[in-house]
Amino acid sequence: MTNTPNSNRQPSQTEHTLTLPDRQIRYQASAAWQTLYEREKPVAEMFHVAYLVEPEAKSDSPRPLTFVFNGGPGAASAYLHMGALGPKRIYFDTNGSLPKPPVRLVDNLESWLSFTDLVFIDPIGTGFSRSLPPDKHGKDGESKDSSDQSGSSHSGESDKPQEIEFWEVERDLRALGEFIQRFLSRQKRWLSPIFIAGESYGGFRVARLARKLQQEFGVGLSGAILISPALEFSLLGGSDYNLTSWATLLPSFAAAAAHHGRAKWAVTPGDLQSHMAAAEAFARKILIPLLATGDAYPVEERQAAYQQLADLIGLPLSVVERQAGRIDIEVFARELLRDQQRIVGLYDASITAIDPFPNRPLYEGSDPTLDGLDRLFTGAINSHLRDTLGIETDLSYYLLNYETFKAWKFDLKGELKQGFIGAVDDLRVGMTLNPYMQVYITHGFFDLVTPYFASNHLADLMRLNPELRPNLTLKHYQGGHMFYTWDDSRQQWFREMGQFYQRAGGEGWGVGSGG
Structure with missing residues (x-):
């Protein structure tokens, strides 16, 4: 290229060694x-x-x-x-x-x-x-506004x-x-x-x-x-009509609930992998058909599914019913540990923080797992x-x-x-x-x-x-x-x-x- 930018930004080149237990890496x-x-x-x-x-x-x-x-x-x-x-x-x-x-x-x-x-x-x-x-210069040589x-x-x-x-x-x-x-x-x-x-x-x-x-x-x-x-x-946000994202979130909800001791273990107490596998199976075999069928889904079966969902993800049955099985990440983060006045992180739900506004209807604080990292x-x-x-x-x-x-x-x-x-x-x-x-x-x-x-x-x-x-x-x-x-x-x-x-x-x- 014949064009060279007019830049005063100078590069830096240095030599280093990374010492590992078994050797050194010079780079x-x-x-x-x-x-x-x-x-x-x-x-x-x-x-x-x-x-x-x-x-x-x-x-x-x-x-x-x-x-x-x-x-x-x-x-x-x-x-x-x-x-x-x-x-x-x-x-x-x-x-x-x-x-x-x-x-x-x-x-x-x-x-x-x-x-x-x-x-x-x-x-x-x-x-x-x-x-x-x-x-920065026009054809007549006059200076233009700069950046x-x-x-x-x-x-x-x-x-x-x-x-x-x-x-x-x-x-x-x-x-x-x-x-x-x-x-x-x-x-x-x-x-x-x-x-x-x-x-x-x-x-x-x-x-x-x-x-x-x-x-x-x-x-x-x-x-x-x-x-x-x-x-x-399309999987980053669910709605009444876009159903798949609700199902793909479920196993992560279940993992977080189990981590915080709020889930009813699906198989063996303490076995996180089997609990997540049960949540995956529920998402595919029960939750998606439930959401897709809508009001035509039998009432008794719907209530049983809501209870199973509540057990998997550790939320009160009343919250699951209110959301009609569509659990948003902000709702989960606010409700899982609400009785402790704590919220869980969106980017890492194993991490918790004090809810600064516990009495307000919606969570109005910052996400501790993103903003806290800055x-x-x-x-x-x-x-x-x-x-x-x-x-x-x-x-x-x-x-x-x-x-x-x-x-x-x-x-x-x-x-x-x-x-x-x-x-x-x-x-x-x-x-x-x-x-x-x-x-x-x-x-x-x-x-x-x-x-x-x-x-x-x-x-x-x-x-x-x-x-x-x-x-x-x-x-x-x-x-x-x-x-x-x-x-x-x-x-x-x-x-x-x-x-x-x-x-x-x-x-x-x-x-x-x-x-």
Whole structure:
């Protein structure tokens, strides 16, 4: 490209060592902005952090490379970066509960650097990623209005942020595809086994990119990892007429109720897995027919079903009757422990908090499992980038940009399926384009926002060819949306992913290599 952006944003490159119980991993950390182009003109700079390990011995097979991003839309990659995958992580209490201030960083013994190089990407408008201002000079040489460092234009219509161009499904995916393609070229990594990993809406991105990267950008994928994904938006909100989401929530309600001692155990007391299995069977065999039949469902059978539902999810029968079996996540979070004046988290219903307004009819407080995390991840990523990696910038790091979330456009120009946006079709096509690509979908049991049973349900409906079905793995863990904050779950997931990379990326790159 002949066009070069006028940017004073300086990259940083540092050397580090991650000390593990059995070995040391020496790696190079590169924190930098990569330019995105539109018709060969620079339009944005995407911030990223790359951790690249230099193998001790020359190997004929290149080391795997994984591109990582979060969701939102509007979330930076700091959650996976500082919570699970990077060489440093935030210290949480054993069961994922929030520690008292200040934030504490520790060496991450479960860092994926053990088996893959990592590139954490912040989409435009998150982290330090920003649009570039348009040409500041007109044809006559007179200066035009400029943009400030945050990327907010003062000359456009109603002061809209410049990044809004990128806050749309297809433009966002295209930006990620361009970034990945350009990174592979600059780093000469086209022959590496390539993986993509995304959390929440980032899982939606992974499913869409599983097709787009291969079909439009020529990037072959060895593996795609979807972490607490939102795959079909029709499952994110139920109504009187859209029934499936009520059923896919039920097993997570049951898991949370059992965790808090409010459920009547369906099989064996203390056996969480069997209780969740009973909830899954109830959801499929009783709840969906009940909701679908409506008023034609026999009254006595309906009452028996309501009682069984109340027993499974630990709510009073009166609440289940009032909701007619349609239990919203906010209702569940408020009602499960209402007698203790506590609420449960939406993103991790194993975590509770004091209800600040116990006498008001609706819950009016913040969600402790999302809003409570801001102080941890904001402090952690700023310290790590500025102090450890040496980035110098006056930009604010946008951990979760609500302006992005509110402005996001889901218009797919006529490609919506039945009025809703989805990604499973693209995942199916991606798996057929590349019958060697391995796919791993994972959730936390107690996540009410993207419940695990939704992905199980969708996998059962994908109708994958018998040759491809073994390429799809679904595995879920104790915890919530970020189940990796639980020590046991993070450690188990780490071992599972080491095996996954060996299957997907070839022999010799599992846990224990690359030191």
